[in-house]
Amino acid sequence: MIDEVVKVLNDVKRKMPLIHVITNYVVMNDNANALLSFGASPAMVMSPEEAYDFTAISNALYVNIGSINNEIKQAIINSVSSASVHKIPVILDPVGCAAIKSRIDFVKMLLKLGSISIIKGNGGEIKALSGENANVKGVDSLDDNGVMEACIKLAQKTNTVVVSTGKEDYISDGKKVVIVKNGTPLFTKITGAGCTLGAIMSATSAVSDDKIIAALTALLAVNIAGELAEKESNLPGTFRAKFINNLYIINPDIIKKHAKFEVLKV
Ligand SMILES: Nc1ncnc2c1ncn2[C@@H]1O[C@H](COP(=O)(O)OP(=O)(O)OP(=O)(O)O)[C@@H](O)[C@H]1O
Numbered sequence: 084m085i086d087e088v089v090k091v092l093n094d095v096k097r098k099m100p101l102i103h104v105i106t107n108y109v110v111m112n113d114n115a116n117a118l119l120s121f122g123a124s125p126a127m128v129m130s131p132e133e134a135y136d137f138t139a140i141s142n143a144l145y146v147n148i149g150s151i152n153n154e155i156k157q158a159i160i161n162s163v164s165s166a167s168v169h170k171i172p173v174i175l176d177p178v179g180c181a182a183i184k185s186r187i188d189f190v191k192m193l194l195k196l197g198s199i200s201i202i203k204g205n206g207g208e209i210k211a212l213s214g215e216n217a218n219v220k221g222v223d224s225l226d227d228n229g230v231m232e233a234c235i236k237l238a239q240k241t242n243t244v245v246v247s248t249g250k251e252d253y254i255s256d257g258k259k260v261v262i263v264k265n266g267t268p269l270f271t272k273i274t275g276a277g278c279t280l281g282a283i284m285s286a287t288s289a290v291s292d293d294k295i296i297a298a299l300t301a302l303l304a305v306n307i308a309g310e311l312a313e314k315e316s317n318l319p320g321t322f323r324a325k326f327i328n329n330l331y332i333i334n335p336d337i338i339k340k341h342a343k344f345e346v347l348k349v
Pocket residue numbers: 178204205206222223224248249250251252265266267268269270271273274275276277278279280302305306
């Protein structure tokens with residue numbers, strides 16, 4: 084598996100995929116800088132008039148519903164429709180859906196509208212989408228109980244690769260689950276670590292048809308870059324900058340040295 088991860092990492096750098104990003108206002112700049120450091124080419128195109136055509140010329144679409152309004156919703160609908168027609172991978176980040184129930188309906192509508200390659204949320208968001216009660220505070224998840232089971236269940240229900248983040252991360256296609264143990268709690272002290280992960284996952288999905296490998300590559304790159312950043316600074320402001328630097332520096336040898344994951348059949 085690690086050899087496939089290395090290939091995806093190298094392919095992002097070589098191909099510099101164009102990523103159509105529809106994300107929240109909070110993390111816009113962080114997502115763009117993270118993608119550039121990782122070797123991809125971000126473009127934040129958020130207007131309903133431009134969304135359909137821009138998705139058509141992109142290599143992947145990242146949809147994050149963290150600060151949606153009617154206009155952004157329409158842009159998302161247009162882009163997801165375009166992605167289905169033009170066979171562009173879509174990474175969907177259901178930010179806040181455990182706290183704001185109408186977002187669950189919007190996500191379900193999107194799942195019917197087009198083919199979604201990966202649903203990626205924190206433990207609370209994935210639990211809420213799978214129909215479980217979730218303990219959250221706004222966009223933050225407060226407990227990890229039953230998250231792996233919810234991730235597997237949602238993957239089976241939606242026939243999609245589902246990624247759930249937290250202290251441990253889970254990737255499932257409903258048949259197996261990959262548990263990733265890298266990362267640092269400092270990610271919970273900066274805003275948008277999950278959103279940045281979603282953006283990076285869009286870059287890896289642009290160059291890999293195997294969405295489990297695409298998800299694993301993004302998780303290892305982000306979480307290991309975070310571990311290395313923490314060694315340089317354990318304060319949030321500087322950690323954020325060091326994280327971007329390490330996302331730029333990260334290479335196959337670093338990934339191979341630090342990766343901590345296991346695969347279970349379900
Ligand atoms: N306690 C922790 N220990 C190690 N890594 C963590 C921890 N909490 C989160 N992470 C890592 O931080 C990243 C973001 O995960 P998190 O679950 O915090 O996302 P999120 O809540 O969606 O974030 P945001 O909404 O701020 O974008 C993931 O790569 C995850 O592995």
